[in-house]
Every structure is written in structure tokens, then in C-alpha cells.
Amino acid sequence: MEYGIxxxxFYPELTENSVLNLAEHGIKTIELFLNTYRETKPDFSKKMKRYLTEYQMKAISVHPFTSGYESMLFFSEYPGRFEDGLEHYRQLYFDFMHEIGAKILVLHGCIDHISMEKNRYYERFAKMRDFCKREGIILAQENVAPFKSHSVSFIRDMKTYLHGEVEFVLDIKQAVRAGEDPFEMMEVMGENIVHTHISDHTKEKDCLPIGEGDFDFAKYFKKLQKYSFSGAAVIELYRSNFGQIEQLYRAYRQLELLF
Incomplete structure (x- = not known):
């Protein structure tokens, strides 16, 4: 198991500046959250590769800035848009990921209020997963509060319907926001978890630096090991949820004590 940030x-700081900040603080494992089209172009991917090589860093995953479009691209009634959506994602992200060596592409999926029968969602995901797999990319479904993937029951049914042919990103804060128990979500995802977004929380706040809430991370990582988790636990916070950048690095040092 690895851990990182x-x-x-850092949003809305420029992505390249965020990577350099992490590098300067000795962070070796990161997730790249891309924020605009120019960051999917060859010049940018080459710059990212140069930074990663120079500072001996590893990008585990890529979080697409187009997550908000996934309902329209992949989960509408229009079949041609689905096919074009696959090609759109291939052009935007696959070459970038190959250049920097990232394997996991994070998927939000379909927003909750759009009407789509669950099994059709799962079938669409399976086609997307196969498309990505052929390109050497792992498409991983994240549990996200405003999306269909927010609930334990949806994730359980997804895993069952797809006969375990699915990968997941477990996000602690998103489980809390959706009123779900992160440990129950972990139990349902089980051995299919390939990546996790971590953050602390209290009863009043659901997205805090590690060590500023009361979540039991020792228990969390112990249970992850039960499922033979070998991915990365990556701190993912919103910039508005901490005051000073040093809080972010204190959170990282808390992780060092747990590993």
C-alpha cells in the first residue's frame, strides 16, 4: 500500500504549480486532477513526465475535469453520443496517462437525478471498462454523493451484476456526505478497491486534514489490508477545508505514522 496527495x-492553483509544491515537500505518490483541456495536450503531458522523473514521483491516477459531463456523454438515451464519448475520453486522457505512467482513471458516472435503470448503467460501465482495458487503462468507479454511485446498495448491486468485473475508488468524505458508513462501503467494494481518497471528519465537518477529525484511520488501513489492497491512499481535500498549506503536509506526516 502506498500513500500520497x-x-x-491546491485548486484553483495551476496543476503544474501544485505538482512542484508536492515535489518540494518530498511527496512521491500523487494523483493528478486535471482541470482544463490544455492540460490534456502533449506539451503538458511531457512537462508532467519531466517533473515526475526529475523528482522521482509517481502519478497513480488521473481525475478528469469532465466528470460533470459523464451523465451526458455516457448515460443518455442517445447511443451515438456514448460511442463518441468513448473516443472523446480516449483522445483527452489515454495518451496523457500513457505518457506519465498513470494507470487509474477515476469515474463519477451518472448524476443521481437522471433516470436510468441500474442494470443499463452497469452494462454501459462494462463497455467503458472494456474500452479502457484494451488501452491499458483501469476505469474505476468512485462513490460520489450526488451520483448514482453514492449508495452502498448501488455499489453492491453493481459488483453482483458485473460478476466482480469492476474496480472501485473508495472516497471517505463522499460516503459521509451521502450518509453512508465508509466501512460498510469498503466491505461491499472489498477486493475490488484499487484506489482510495482519504480525508478526516467530525460530526460537523466532512472534509478535514487527517488528524483534525475523529476518523479511525488505523482501523481503516487494517481493514483495507484484509482485502489485499495494494493501491494508493491519497489525501483529497477541497482547498476551502483547510487554512494553511502546512496543514496538508501535517496530514501527510500523520499518514507516515500509520504506515
Missing amino acids: STSC
Whole structure:
């Protein structure tokens, strides 16, 4: 198991500046949260590769800035848009991921209020997963509060319907926001968890630096090991949820004590 920090913690700071900040603080494992089209171009991917090589860093995953479009691209009634959506994602992200060596592409999926029968969702995901797999990319479904993937029951049914042919990103804060128990979500995802977004929380706040809430991370990581988790636990916070950048690095040092 590895641990690191997502560049999303610095938003709206430019992604390249976020990577350099992480590098300067000795962070070796990161998630790249891309924020605009120019960051999917060859010049940018080459720059990211240069930074990663120079500072001996590893980008585990890529979080697409187009997550909000996934309902329209992949989960509408229009079949041609689905096919074009696959090609759109291939052009945007696959070459970038191959250049920097990232394997996991994070998927939010379909927003909750759009009407779509669950099994159709799962079938669409399976086609997307196969498309990504052929390109050497792991498409991983994240549990996200405003999306269909927010609930334990949806994730359980997804895993069952797809006969375990699915990968998941477990996000602690998103489980809390959806009123779900992160440990129950972990139990349902089980051995299919390939990545996790971590943050602390209290009863009043659901997205805090590690050590500023009361979540039991020792228990969390112990249970992850039960499922033979070998991915990365990446701190993912919103910039508005901490005051000073040093809080982010204190959170990282808390992780060092747990590993």
C-alpha cells in the first residue's frame, strides 16, 4: 500500500504549480486532477513526465475535469453520443496517462437525478471498462454523493451484476456526505478497491486534514489490508477545508505514522 496527495487539494492553483509544491515537500505518490483541456495536450503531458522523473514521483491516477459531463456523454438515451464519448475520453486522457505512467482513471458516472435503470448503467460501465482495458487503462468507479454511485446498495448491486468485473475508488468524505458508513462501503467494494481518497471528519465537518477529525484511520488501513489492497491512499481535500498549506503536509506526516 502506498500513500500520497492529490493535486486537487491546491485548486484553483495551476496543476503544474501544485505538482512542484508536492515535489518540494518530498511527496512521491500523487494523483493528478486535471482541470482544463490544455492540460490534456502533449506539451503538458511531457512537462508532467519531466517533473515526475526529475523528482522521482509517481502519478497513480488521473481525475478528469469532465466528470460533470459523464451523465451526458455516457448515460443518455442517445447511443451515438456514448460511442463518441468513448473516443472523446480516449483522445483527452489515454495518451496523457500513457505518457506519465498513470494507470487509474477515476469515474463519477451518472448524476443521481437522471433516470436510468441500474442494470443499463452497469452494462454501459462494462463497455467503458472494456474500452479502457484494451488501452491499458483501469476505469474505476468512485462513490460520489450526488451520483448514482453514492449508495452502498448501488455499489453492491453493481459488483453482483458485473460478476466482480469492476474496480472501485473508495472516497471517505463522499460516503459521509451521502450518509453512508465508509466501512460498510469498503466491505461491499472489498477486493475490488484499487484506489482510495482519504480525508478526516467530525460530526460537523466532512472534509478535514487527517488528524483534525475523529476518523479511525488505523482501523481503516487494517481493514483495507484484509482485502489485499495494494493501491494508493491519497489525501483529497477541497482547498476551502483547510487554512494553511502546512496543514496538508501535517496530514501527510500523520499518514507516515500509520504506515
